[in-house]
Amino acid sequence: MRPPPAAMATKVTDAMLDTETKSGSTITPPGAPARALPVIDKDNEAFWTWGAKGQLAIFRCQDCGYYVHTPVRFCPKCESVNVEPEAVSGKGFVTSFTINYKQWVPGLPETFVLAIVRIAEQDDVQLITNIVGCDPDSVTMDMPVKVVFEQHEDLWIPFFEPESK
Amino acid sequence: MPASNYGEKNTAITGVGQSKVTRGSEHSALRLTVDACMEAIKDAGLTRADIDGVATWPGDRGDESGFSPVGCAGLQDALRLKVKWYEGGGEAPGQYGAVFNAVGAISAGLCKNVLIFRTMYEATARKKAFANSLLKAGQRQGGGFAWYAPYWNYAAALQQSLFFNKYVHNSGIKPEQIAQISINQRRNASLNPAAIYRTPITLDDYMTSQRIAGPLRIYDCDVPIDGCTAIIVSRMDVAKDLRNTPVRIEAVGSSMEYRNSWTQLDCLPTQAQPHVAEMMWSRTDLKPKDVDMAQLYDGFSFHTINWLENFGFCERYGAKDFIEGGKRIALEGELPVNTSGGALSAGRLHAYGAVHEACTQLWGRGGDRQVKGDPKVVATSTAGGPLAGAMLLVKED
Numbered sequence: 299m300r301p302p303p304a305a306m307a308t309k310v311t312d313a314m315l316d317t318e319t320k321s322g323s324t325i326t327p328p329g330a331p332a333r334a335l336p337v338i339d340k341d342n343e344a345f346w347t348w349g350a351k352g353q354l355a356i357f358r359c360q361d362c363g364y365y366v367h368t369p370v371r372f373c374p375k376c377e378s379v380n381v382e383p384e385a386v387s388g389k390g391f392v393t394s395f396t397i398n399y400k401q402w403v404p405g406l407p408e409t410f411v412l413a414i415v416r417i418a419e420q421d422d423v424q425l426i427t428n429i430v431g432c433d434p435d436s437v438t439m440d441m442p443v444k445v446v447f448e449q450h451e452d453l454w455i456p457f458f459e460p461e462s463k
Numbered sequence: 464m465p466a467s468n469y470g471e472k473n474t475a476i477t478g479v480g481q482s483k484v485t486r487g488s489e490h491s492a493l494r495l496t497v498d499a500c501m502e503a504i505k506d507a508g509l510t511r512a513d514i515d516g517v518a519t520w521p522g523d524r525g526d527e528s529g530f531s532p533v534g535c536a537g538l539q540d541a542l543r544l545k546v547k548w549y550e551g552g553g554e555a556p557g558q559y560g561a562v563f564n565a566v567g568a569i570s571a572g573l574c575k576n577v578l579i580f581r582t583m584y585e586a587t588a589r590k591k592a593f594a595n596s597l598l599k600a601g602q603r604q605g606g607g608f609a610w611y612a613p614y615w616n617y618a619a620a621l622q623q624s625l626f627f628n629k630y631v632h633n634s635g636i637k638p639e640q641i642a643q644i645s646i647n648q649r650r651n652a653s654l655n656p657a658a659i660y661r662t663p664i665t666l667d668d669y670m671t672s673q674r675i676a677g678p679l680r681i682y683d684c685d686v687p688i689d690g691c692t693a694i695i696v697s698r699m700d701v702a703k704d705l706r707n708t709p710v711r712i713e714a715v716g717s718s719m720e721y722r723n724s725w726t727q728l729d730c731l732p733t734q735a736q737p738h739v740a741e742m743m744w745s746r747t748d749l750k751p752k753d754v755d756m757a758q759l760y761d762g763f764s765f766h767t768i769n770w771l772e773n774f775g776f777c778e779r780y781g782a783k784d785f786i787e788g789g790k791r792i793a794l795e796g797e798l799p800v801n802t803s804g805g806a807l808s809a810g811r812l813h814a815y816g817a818v819h820e821a822c823t824q825l826w827g828r829g830g831d832r833q834v835k836g837d838p839k840v841v842a843t844s845t846a847g848g849p850l851a852g853a854m855l856l857v858k859e860d
Contacts, residue, residue, distance in 0.1 A: 336609035368610065368727060394632075394731055396624040396677030402617035412614055412676075414625055414731070426726050428614050439632050455613045 325430050325448040325457050329405050333450045341369040344383035349447030349454025353385035356423055367423040388445035389418040389461060390425070397434045409434045415443055415458050431459030469746050470570030471563075475702040475709030476856065477576075477695045478507025479822045484657060484690035484810045485586065492532040492584040495691045497541050500580055503693035508706035509576060514695075516574030517546050518561040519581060521553025529588025531581075533691070538580065548573040556717040556739065557760075557846025558814035559854060563717045565696045575698040581815040585687035610726045620684055620763065622725070623847055624677030627765040630732040631678050634780035636768070638678070642669035643789040644764035644800075645682040645807050651794060652804025654832035659686050659810045683764040685806035692815035694822070709859045710822050713840075716743030716853035723849040734766070736773035736844070739851040744775070747855055751775040754855075755838035756799040756824060758817035761806045766847045771800075774842050774853070799834050814845035818856075825858040 326333060338346060344355035357366040359373035360380040366373055371381045395413035398406070411429040416422070429437050430446065442461035447454045466472075480502025482495035490498075504511060523534025535551040538544070548568045556563060558581060565577040604612035616622050630636070646669060652658035664682060673681040702709035716739035722729045730737065744750070751774060759770040768782045776798055777785035786792055792800040803809045803820040810816065821841040824834055838858075845852040 331615065333613040333615075335603050336612045337603045337605040342609075368607075368724065394625045394629040396621060396628045398615070398621050398676045399674040400618070400620070400676065402615075402621075406615065410615060412616060412621055412625060414726070422727070422729065424727050426611050426614055426616070439629075450613065453613075 325446065327407065330407060331403050331405050333455060335450060335453055338453070341371065345369065346453045346455070348383070348385065349456060350449070352447065354388045354417075354445045354456055355383040356386050356417060356419075357381050358384040365417070365420040365423050367425075386417055386419050390415040390443055390445075390458065391418070392429065392437060392439060392441045392443060393424060394439065395429060395437050397437075411437050413437070413458070425456065427456060427458050429459065430457045431463050436460075466746055466748065469714070471566045471712040471715050471746070473699045474566050474569050474696050475699055475711045475859065476818070476822055477697040477702045477705045477707055477709060478503045478505070478509065479695075479819045480504070480506055480693040481657070481812075481816075481819050482691045484659065484688050484812065486659060486686075486688060487586050487590060488584075488689035492529070492582050492689065492691075493537055493541055495584075495689060496533045496538055496580055496582045496693075499582075499691035499693040500538060500542065500578055503578065503695050506707065507576070507695040507697070509695065511542055511544060513576050514544055514578045515546050516548040516565060516568055516577035517544060518549065518565050518568075518577055518579045519551045520555060520558050520561040522551030527588055527592035529584035529586070529592070529687075529689075532584045533580075533582040544578075546574065548577075556719070556852035557850040559715075559845045559852035560717075562694075562696060562712070562818075562854065563715055563852065566712060566715065569696065569698050575701050577696045578693060579696060579815075580691055580693040581813055582691040583687070583811055583813055584689050585811065586689045589687060607725055618676075620679050621676040623763060623765075624675075624679050626728075626731050626734055626848065627679065627763065628677040630765060630769065633732045634783060636783040638670060639666060640783040640787055641678060641683065641764060641768070642666055643786040643792070644761070644767050645669060647789045647792050648761070648801050648805045648807045649682075651802050651832055652808035654794075654830070655803050655809055656830075658804040658808050659688060660804075660808045678765070679763060682807065685762050685811040686808070688810035688812070690810055690812055692812045692819045694815065694818055703859075707826055710825050711857045711859055713749065713855040713857040714743045714746035716740055716851070718742045721849060725848055728849050733773060734769055734847050735849045735851040736769055736853075739853050740770075740773045740775065743853040743855055749840060749855060749857070751842075753840050754798065754842045755836070755840045756802060756821075756834055758801060758805075758821045758841055758843040760814055760817065760844045760846055761801055762811070762813075762847055764807065767801065767805075769847075770844045774844070794832060794834060802829065802832050802834060814843075817843050817845075821856050825856070
């Protein structure tokens, strides 16, 4: 059975930014190092921009329903090229994480968490992220988490916080 | 094809060389490369005119990181080599890709004496170019690591501890067990005049040392250096007429069967090592019990821990018991590991230090750290994360 059609890749407008999202989030504290940003291409644009409408976009095969990440318009399961970004639930689980202790550059928080989160929809979609909104020492393997976005320049960076938050 | 016909068995390491290895060299990277290469050529009993192939990994990066400041072209011109084949690509089974390519070139009849080198200039780069970070300020990040870009992923220690923490979680290994890798290697380094750090460390030193990320402490991390290692790989009929007993490349593991991605890797706790090791063992009649010593990749201590299991020296998640107390992996133990002090204490020569040490031991040149009993078989390995390569080296009778 075919999965439902992909969400339309709506162009983000200034009006949407004002009405549908919150800016000035405190994920990145004042004085912390700037977030380096990725080069945007035809495959990764949805992932890094749909946060503007509060959505986490993952490529999905429109023929067999397999989520394809990192994104490419080719399904390794059924060889379809009919692969498009879809909004997923934004929920997931911590597959692995590490707490950073070393001050690599000035301004880094004393500790922070780098993590691999698997999305709730499919175990082999792994997202690199920071776990935010909690004490780093409280993060555990397989902990349920949910996405939260922070705008940097024209991109919306997905972070994850405890689902219970 | 019968295993006896595999191409690598018709090749051997015939000479090794190493520049002075320091935390900041008085010489250029190219000069260090020349020193190592000329030493290897002479060690094999060859001259520059005999070198008809040259290979390196990952080739001249042309940046200020010091990660690979010299490529085939720079070396060829410095030595005025005239070769029939050369190669210096980065997409390969880790650092040993250059060796595996040389095996292929020799097997194809393109050349018979290949000079292989690996140059690192990271100690100076940190001082001169402030190159201590995976992230470059002021520009957007491309390539596979772009998925890490916004998340303050400043160093390999941070990024790879995602894998190591998963291993800790699954295996239950304890810090005092992890410590045995760096304690053992520092002890070995104390017997190696060329090592960087030679003062032995205690368990207490380890347990009170600086934490870096996840389970990693400073002693779990390799030491950036300026230096170069070179080896000569020769066709076996040529090797038999040279001055050193040939060290045959008995088997290689070069596969890419996992998802080769720093984000989507599908074997987080083991990294991409198990299938690579399986491939290596499938190409030889030798077994793990036949191995006299192991020179294992140790960019971080956990790579070595992983390789102990993935080579089959102990069972999955059994390394914690295997290295407990450090006796089995000591110089006089059942499986001496990283006998030069490895990258953790002798310097980050990036897997070619391991090959150099394997030959040093097989040729009986280990001095105070020489493993007793005329060792003949060495397992050696490279790289972490989605990259892995393995070789079994055997001294000819």
